[in-house]
Amino acid sequence: MSDVYVYALLSEAPRPDAGAGLSAEPLRVVRVGDLVAAVGEMAERPVVSEATLRAHDAVVRRLAGAVDAILPVRFGAVLSESALTDALAARARELTAALALVAGRAQMTLRVLGERAAPAAPAEDGGGSGAGPGARYLTARRAEWRRTHDAPELAPLRPTLAALVKAERVTRHDAPPLLASVYHLVDRDAVPAYLEAVEGGSAALAPLRVAATGPWPPYAFAPEALG
Amino acid sequence: MSTRPPARDEAREILATADSSLLDVVDNLLTKGVILSGDVVLGLAGIDLIYARLSVLLCAVDKLREIQEELG
Amino acid sequence: MTREPSAHVRELESLRAELERRVGDLSPPRWNADPEDVQRSVAKLVLTLVEFIRQLMERQAIRRMEAGTLTPEETEDVGRALMKLEETIVDIGKRFGLDPADLNLDLGPLGRLL
Secondary structure, eight states, X not given: XXXXXXXXXXXXXXXXXXXXXXXXXXXXXXXXXXXXXXEEEOSSOOOOOHHHHHHHHHHHHHXXXXXXXXXXXXXXXXXXXXXXXXXXXXXXXXXHHHHHHHTTEEEEEEXXXXXXXXXXXXXXXXXXXXXXXXXXXXXXXXXXXXXHTOOGGGGGGHHHHTTTEEEEEEEEEEETTEEEEEEEEEEGGGHHHHHHHHHHHGGGGTTSEEEEEEEEOOGGGSOOXXX | OOOOOOHXXXXXXXXXXXXXXXXXXXXXXXXXXXOOOOEEEEEETTEEEEEEXXXXXXXXXXXXXXHHHHHO | OOOOHHHHHHHHHHHHHHHHHHOOOSSOOEEEEOGGGHHHHHHXXXXXXXXXXXXXXXXXXXXXXXXXXXXXXXXXXXXXXXXXXXXXXXXXXXXXXXXXXXXXXXXXXXXXXX
């Protein structure tokens, strides 16, 4: 049996069928418990090129239009069907939870731009007075973890975005003018309202700026690789 | 076994001239999305010998506990 | 939200540079001992794996702190153990001429660890 290329994990099989993949190969589904994987037969990983990347994205977008919940798979996932089944079975719980989170939703990407990042939240007292060195260390590590997963620059936008943003992921770059990439999960029908809120609030961010793109299938809301 | 360059090098080539929409696609497809291979190939003297499937071994303890509780 | 063309170009360039840094390889990471210096290769692999595991455990400990499922005693004990582990990795590394910056295993799709 040949290897398969995996495009996305779905909550249900697309109807009437899954269509064709990036090499025009017919797609089919592999079911593992409540998870459905959309796959195509493929002997080896396709070359990374503008054409193959855009084709993979087009397949994922088409699938996203045909189902309620979709978790896009990273480009280049070629594996045997048994390896796929093992991987999905091992991570069934977190993948099912992630699918529930993204159901009916799309990703909006905000690039936070400016010359200077907003100051991080002030360092908290390490576990209260009398905390030992271990607790202080872990508290400091937690503060650093929070800093790298936070976008304080968006504070002025939070009031208007709060009702629209169902989940957020942040990648800090801190490489001016690119300070951070913020990924927001919003209900599909709330995308216009989201764009309006960002546009309307952008003046309040000055001298910082944001550039919004989307909607995208929810690539940034896949669970982390190793839990 | 393919003698193609590693994917990272192919990606760097297209990144060099990518327009902003392609940069967004690269961000989504090559740094995000579900990763299905958490494995490693171990070898000696340039020869691949062992393929270790890590993806089924690593699982947070909390999750193990949840599963144990469910099983009673 | 209009921006000057040159500002736009700078923004694109910085996103391009960031993606060049972050894009991982898609195939499984490979470790292949250097026949000229097997000891150092082994030390490097071992320490990188231990550091990787240390970071995984640190992340999980922080999650438990956030979730409030660690007692103050457990927080202290886990914190100390992580500190010690970090020191140990640096110390053993020094004996093989390995700087923490050298412990950067390419984890394939997961990108560079550190």
